[in-house]
Amino acid sequence: MSQVGSGGTADAHRQPDADGTAGARRVTLQDVAARAGVSRALVSIVVRNAPGASEATRARVMAVAGDLGYRPDVNARLLARRRSRLLGVTVQLGHPFHADVVTSLYDSAEEQGYELALSATGPGRDERRAVDALLGYRSEALILLAGDAPEAALAAVGRRVPAVVVARRVRSTAVDVVRTADDIGVRQAVAHLVALGHTAIAHVDGGRAAGAADRRHGYRTAMRRHRLAQRVVTGGQSEEDGARAGRQLLDSGPPTAVICYNDRCAVGLMDVLIRAGIRVPEDISVIGFDDSHLARLSHINLTTVAQDVTEMAALTVRRLVERLEGSPAHLERESVLPPHLVIRGSTGRLRPARADGLRTS
Amino acid sequence: MSQVGSGGTADAHRQPDADGTAGARRVTLQDVAARAGVSRALVSIVVRNAPGASEATRARVMAVAGDLGYRPDVNARLLARRRSRLLGVTVQLGHPFHADVVTSLYDSAEEQGYELALSATGPGRDERRAVDALLGYRSEALILLAGDAPEAALAAVGRRVPAVVVARRVRSTAVDVVRTADDIGVRQAVAHLVALGHTAIAHVDGGRAAGAADRRHGYRTAMRRHRLAQRVVTGGQSEEDGARAGRQLLDSGPPTAVICYNDRCAVGLMDVLIRAGIRVPEDISVIGFDDSHLARLSHINLTTVAQDVTEMAALTVRRLVERLEGSPAHLERESVLPPHLVIRGSTGRLRPARADGLRTS
DNA sequence: ATGAAAGCGCTAACAT
C-alpha cells in the first residue's frame, strides 16, 4: 500500500537527483530487524512466511518491512540457501514460438517453486554466451530453447548441470529432450491435404533449423505412402526464408498445396503468393507449424500443426525438478509429444480448374 | 583440497545420471586456490584479470581454473562487490522492436562494463512483476521497455532506483526518458506522401500504446498544415489491430495512403488490403513505424519511420551509468531523438485513376 | 518463540 505513491511513511521517498548520484542504499533485513526490535533471523522467518514466529511479531515485522519498502535480495538468498531454485532459459528474442514457450515456462516454474532466469541469443550473442551467463547466475538447471548451439556444446552443458533441450532432437544422452513428434505433425498435414483432394503438395523445409530434418522426413514418408510426387524447396525459419521459397515456387510453377517448416515461414510464403495474385486457399492451400500467435491472427488464419506448448513447458520443468530433487521417476531422457493439426482458413478443397493463375501485373 | 572431486584432471567430467540426482557441486575459488597452492584472494585477482599477480602465478592459476572448470559465481560477486553493475530490463517477449532494442542494449551495456538482467512481461505477468524480479536481482538501475505500467507505478520505481523509460512519454520527473520524436516521424511520413501526390491520407493509430498519442498528434498537425482532411482509425500495436483497421477502411472506402502506428500494425493492414485485391503501392501506399526487422523483409519492403535504436540504447545506458557513477552530465531527464524516414517499396506516386478497386470475390 | 553464530562464494582493504 505504501509503495504506490509519493507519500506514506516516507523512508522510501528519496530524491535521486538531489546530489546528482542516486545512492540508493538497500533496505536490508538488518534494517527491518532494528526498527522492529527483533533479530534478523526472526525477520527472515517472517518474510519467508516460514513457521516459527508468533502472529503478533509477524504482523509487526511485516508492517515495518512494508513501511521501509523492504525487498529481499534474491542473490543473497541464493547464496545463503543451499539451493538456488533457479532455472536458466536461453531464448531467441523475437521468435513467436519461443515467446509462447517462455510464457508457459514462467507458469510451470512458479508452480514448482522455481524462478526463471532469461538470457537472450541474437546477432552477436550465441547460445554459448547465453549459457555462460545463466550458469554464472547459479542456475541449477538449464532449458535450451535457442537451438543454435552445436550438439557437442549441448552435451557439454548437460554434463555439467541438468539440462533439457526443447523442441529439438539431440543424439547425446547427456541432456534431456522434450520435443514434438515433428514427423507425425507433417504426416497429419499431408493427410489433411490429401483428403481435400490435393496431390501436388510441396514442402518448404527449415534447412538446418531445429526439427527441420524430422519434418522433412515426415513429409517424404507421407508422400511416399500416398504415392505422390515429392517436392522439397529449401526454406528456413524466418518470414524471409518463406518469401524466398515462395518466389521460387512462383518461378517454377506453384503446386496446389504447401506445407511449411513453421508459421513464420508460411506467412512469408503466403505474402509473396498473395501479392502475385494467387489466392489462399482458393488457388493454393498453405499449412504452417507451431500454432504460434501469428497463425491465429484473423487475417492470417493459418491451418497449422500445433505443438503442445503448455505440456512441453510443464514436462520440461517437472523433468528438471525431478533430477534436481533426486526423484528420477522418468528414466528416459527423451519425451516426444504428439502434435495436432489445427484447421483454419488457409487450406481448402482443391478446385478442379485453377481460377486464373498468376495475374500478370 | 580433498573436496575437489574424483581426482585427475577430469574432475569436470561428471555422470549426472549415475545416481539419479545431479549433485553438481560448484567449483569455488577456494578449490582453485587449494589446488594451485595460493590464497583465494590471489585467485580472485587472477580470474578478474585485476592487477597484482605475477605472470607465472597468473598462468598457473588460470590453468588450474580451466582444469577444474571453474566459473565465477555472479551472485557472490555481486554480493561482495559494493556495486552490482547490473541493469534490469523489462521486455515484452515477441515484440520485434523490443528485440532490436535489447540487442543494442547488450552491446552498450557490455561496452560500459555492465550486465543486463532480463525480465519478460506477457499474459499473466505485468511490468510490475517484472520490475519486482529485477529489483530482487539487485539491478542497480532499470530500463523500462515493456511499457504497460501506469505512470504512477513508473514514478514509484524511479523514486527507488535510477530508471529510464524507453520509447514512451512520461510526465513524471522521477524517471529519465529516452524516446523518439514520434510526432516528427509521422510529420515526415505525411510530407513524403504529399510529395507523392496523395491527399487522402489516413492514420491507423495505436490507441493507448506507447507513443501513440504523439504520433496521432503529429498526423493531425501535419494534415492541418497541408490543409488536408483528417481521418483517424483506431488501431493498436499488433498485426491483429492493423487487420481490423484494414477491414474498417475497406468497408468505408479506403484512402490512397495510410500511416500506421507501427510496423506490425502496418503489416496486418497490408495483409487484409492485399487479400482484398488492393495493390500496394499501386492502389494504396502504406507507412509503418519502427523500422523493425519486419519492415525489412524483402516481400514486405515497408516504408517506415525508423527510430534510432542504437543511439537510444547507447543513450539509455550512458544516462544510467552517469547517475550510478555520480557524474550527472545530463541534467535534463528527457532525451528526444529525431527519427528518419526509410523509404522502401510500400509507398508510391498516386495514380490518377484507381486500377480496379475491390475485386469482389 | 526468539536469538546467536556460522557460513554461502566472492571482493576489497589492509597487511606483509
Add this chain to the structure above:
DNA sequence: ATGTTAGCGCTTTCAT
C-alpha cells in the same frame, strides 16, 4: 607479489 581479514544480505542450525 601474496596473504589476512572483514564483510555483502541472507538462511540455518543450534541454543535459550
